[in-house]
Amino acid sequence: MALHWIDWTLIAGYVVFALAVGVVYARRAGKDVDEYFLSGRSLPWWIAGTSMVATSFAADTPLVITGWVRDHGIWKNWVWWCYCGGGMLSVFLFARGWRRGGVMTKAELAELRYGGEAAGFWDVSGANHVLAVRVYVELLEQLGDTPVPFPERIALGGAERLRGFLEGHFRGDSALALTLGYRYPVWAFLDANLFLSMGNVFRGRFDEAHLKRMVLSWGFGVRSNTSRDVSFDILVALGSNQLQRWDEEFSIDNVRFVFGVNQGF
DSSP states (O other): OOOOHHHHHHHHHHHHHHHHHHHHHHHHHTSOHHHHHHGGGTSOHHHHHHHHHHTTOOTTHHHHHHHHHHHHOGGGGHHHHTHHHHHHHIIIIIHHHHHHHTOOSHHHHHTOEEEEEEEEEEESSSSSOEEEEEEEEEEEOOOSSSOOOGGGSEEEOSSSSSTTSOTTSEEESEEEEEEEEEEEEEETTEEEEEEEEEEEEESGGGTTOOGGGOEEEEEEEEEEOSOSSEEEEEEEEEEEEEGGGTTTOOOEEEEEEEEEEEEOO
8 A cells, every 4th residue: 555645744744743852852851860751740740640541542452442342242341441430530630649759650659658647736835835746657558579678668767756766767667656845945046845756667557566666765955946847956866775675674775966957846
């Protein structure tokens, strides 16, 4: 079959367009991995979601569907008709969440942690003497046979939870932490900060979680109060051994001196 000149024009136009896009965006795509695969995370969520759905269609899709109908009947169309609901959810619901998750691949999405933090604050005196209670729960589910890499497991310690331990000191598949804090002004731009935390990490779905496996972390320090969300902190924090070992010996396993920028309470 001979191609008409219109056919050749369309083919040539497509090739020129594809080459032009490559030339124009080659420098931008070469900046980093996010630019190359995710367009610098600059696409609106609805374009990203529509693109995800569009990748499920190909030139052989009509041939596959025709074969299903021939071999099994019209009812076999439900195999792909049911994708309509999932596709709509991908575009209008899941795409937003995946973008907020900052993931690039399905493997990263599978390793996303499920959890959150509940917090309450009470100004006990009406003069910025604030008592805070924070409960943090996080759960990591493994999807598939490939284990989650150790560096990607849930971590406790560092600037926010169990501050008496280094960041990543505790790693596991689930985590629980309770923090009690008290902050009060000591100068025009400076607050004192006292805190006590209890928590630990456990196996998947809080397997073998128990009060006796918790560790304590406590400390004190000062922080700037010029901003509600960001502060400059100087603090001393300590961390104990597990409660189940206190019958034999109570010990302070870690002592940290920290200064730097911090976020939150």
